[in-house]
Amino acid sequence: MSYFTEDTSASVVNGRIGPEASPRLRRVMTSLVEHLHAFVRDVELTEEEWETAINFLTETGQICSGSRQEFILLSDTLGVSMLVDAINHRNPNGATETTVFGPFHVENAPEREMGTNISLDGKGEICLYSGHVLDLDGNPIENAIVDVWSDNQDGFYDVQQPDIQPPFNNRGRFRTGPDGAYAFRGIKPVSYPIPDDGPVGKMLTALGRHPWRPAHMHFLVSAPGCRRLITHLFVAGDTYLASDAVFGVKRSLIVDYRKVASVSEAWRADYDFFLCRETQ
Template sequence: MINYFTEEASVEAVNGRIGEAARPRLKVVMESLVQHLHAFVKDVHLTQEEWEIAIEFLTKTGQICSGERQEYILLSDVLGVSMLVDAINNRRPPGATENTVFGPFHVADAPVRANGDTICLDGKGESCLFEGRVLDLEGNPIAGACVDVWSDNAEGFYDVQQPDVQPKWNNRGRFMSEADGSYSFVGIKPVSYPIPDDGPVGKMLGALGRHPYRPAHMHFLVTAPGFQKLVTHTFVGGDTYLESDAVFGVKKSLIAPFERLEGDKTLWRSTYDFVLVPETFEGPF
């Protein structure tokens, strides 16, 4: 039977054209995409003018992309898709540290520093001691875990955003956990900052009455032989934007304490333990 295109049978007509040579997984993904996309168009009764606006939006989103900027990832972030994909692919058992989005500002091969060293190279911001342990699910210490960290500076910019302003490797470093699983370093108390909002995604946020801000956070990439990679943040408790993060990255378990220190040259202390999952661990989760 030939599936001519009609409003009622639009999905069947399009999916019926997928050939036998299509890879099975591709076929599953595209059939579902067509089904949901057509259902959306029918649900909102999309007008021709609205469709043209959508095409223009997608065109401008592509045009602003470059080697330094990926507006489509930003679009995925603010629509919650990045976090949803991350959640689906990083399901963990109770007690394990939760994942969150990687972010665009990680730089590989940051300097390996000794525990207790400082990563703040520009001397700006409120100093903060970050410390804790890397543990397994039973609470045993994991020695030799690599704790890769990075954050913005006191003005809310990462060093790669200001290569002519900030020192290279500012607020970045890698630390190896000790025999008792401990790690420690001195950085700054992070500050909240806006995601790039001068492009199509920023205009969309404005039209939706949404702000572009992320709550203050420290990035962590924790790896150890025999354990699943952990990509996460710790968030500054009490931050204004915790409940309205522009990219939906906040999880309650990742909100960390920041204790004010009196009579010490380091102004703050934040203690957080990371619990890793063995590579061989199998659900259910």
């Protein structure tokens, strides 16, 4: 029998894991304990720092609500969300790259007709988004659902302002036909800060980091027999592309939003999405 000491701490804790634990849980928890104990030894954590960490996590949980998930925000700002995304989406060359889901997606947004304007509050510069949903061989994908959402001109999502913005403002789902084409009108999105009035915001301030995300439109593209794609289209030239607070920018997702002369829209963003078949 081994007793707890500074040198044997991780092995003693992991030695208490019972035989009924699943192999996967055993692997995850064993590694977690080993890395966590190694971290505490490496920085020689003080009791005051340990208490600060406990209070930080407590406050993070206390600020969570039905419309705000501070733990996702913490994961995002530490780069963990993007690392998990990268590990779980090692797709073949040619597939559209993924990025973080974010906390502001809403299930069952209205399915709208192609070309519909999803900006319901009348704010912002209208942008036409268009392109195709294709497989890796360039074949169009029929019945793909293109689920989109963005902030409004003031930099807020509708769920952040339920008493100000109309329900499902800047949200919608579009179904592709035989040609795989999609088209809708939204706004040219704007940069915005992630919620920084809670413990995660205090952490960023203490680290000398800003809370801003570069302007982007969210896309969730799904189709029968294909892997689901979660990604953004970022506005080229945005101030925060190289310092996104949640590390979500990838070069292939930066798009030239082109100024156009039209009575229907002021901007245009064209982008084709390439999905992986389930067997690829």
